[in-house]
Amino acid sequence: MRLLFRVVQQARRGTLLKTVGNFSTVSDVSGVHRDHGGKGDASTWLCGSSSHIEESVRNFVDVQVDFINEEEEGAFLKELDLSLKKKKYEFDHWDDAIHGFRETERVQWGAVCGAVIGRLRAHAFPQDDRLLGPVHVLDLDKAGYIKPHVDSVKFCGNTIAGISLLSDSIMRLVHVDEKTHWVDLLLPRRSLYVLRDEARYKFTHEILKDAESVFGGKHIPRHRRISIICRNLPE
Numbered sequence: 001m002r003l004l005f006r007v008v009q010q011a012r013r014g015t016l017l018k019t020v021g022n023f024s025t026v027s028d029v030s031g032v033h034r035d036h037g038g039k040g041d042a043s044t045w046l047c048g049s050s051s052h053i054e055e056s057v058r059n060f061v062d063v064q065v066d067f068i069n070e071e072e073e074g075a076f077l078k079e080l081d082l083s084l085k086k087k088k089y090e091f092d093h094w095d096d097a098i099h100g101f102r103e104t105e106r107v108q109w110g111a112v113c114g115a116v117i118g119r120l121r122a123h124a125f126p127q128d129d130r131l132l133g134p135v136h137v138l139d140l141d142k143a144g145y146i147k148p149h150v151d152s153v154k155f156c157g158n159t160i161a162g163i164s165l166l167s168d169s170i171m172r173l174v175h176v177d178e179k180t181h182w183v184d185l186l187l188p189r190r191s192l193y194v195l196r197d198e199a200r201y202k203f204t205h206e207i208l209k210d211a212e213s214v215f216g217g218k219h220i221p222r223h224r225r226i227s228i229i230c231r232n233l234p235e
């Protein structure tokens with residue numbers, strides 16, 4: 001079974017994509033509000049449909065810029081190269097939650113990557129959390145993107161945390177009931193993001209395609225992107 005199928009519950013995409021689409025060209029969105037303070041200044045990586053929605057989501061999201069350095073990024077790329085190269089990017093299935101990807105999972109890591117995974121887990125999860133053993137590795141082609149979805153409550157707990165390699169990207173969160181309530185997270189290359197609780201259950205998340213990848217009016221080129229994703233288990 002595809003790994004991603006195990007972890008996502010797809011959004012009702014017909015309406016959702018259409019609604020979200022209204023906000024895709026963020027440079028055109030006069031309603032965009034930039035976060036200028038609050039709990040730690042997130043204005044460099046968080047913007048949304050209103051200050052109210054930004055503040056409410058801010059409690060449940062975190063982005064750590066430069067969580068890893070270039071050397072650590074290189075170690076992941078080297079370690080993953082062989083197993084990813086054996087697979088082809090998948091583009092074909094219209095109903096998949098994701099377009100243009102290949103994936104793998106890994107339990108054992110070399111010293112450098114193992115230390116980063118340890119740091120990620122220590123940062124994102126309480127010490128007594130039960131974690132999903134295998135780390136999920138998702139390789140998005142330059143033309144690939146992740147559609148709006150909520151991770152399955154059957155297989156994942158309240159937290160998802162990921163490191164982005166090779167490319168900056170925009171992760172969009174849209175409220176599952178109020179489609180006009182959304183925030184965009186700018187995920188710079190080598191950053192860590194954490195989504196927990198309401199951000200994980202009450203909002204869909206997606207990674208925008210290059211053509212829609214705009215933050216604060218600026219195009220953020222979406223190149224090939226690999227994410228290293230850790231989750232906890234449901235209680």
Ligand SMILES: O=C(O)CCC(=O)C(=O)O
Binds near residue numbers: 146206
């Ligand atoms: O690639 C990412 O960072 C996000 C992955 C994702 O959406 C998921 O695994 O549910």
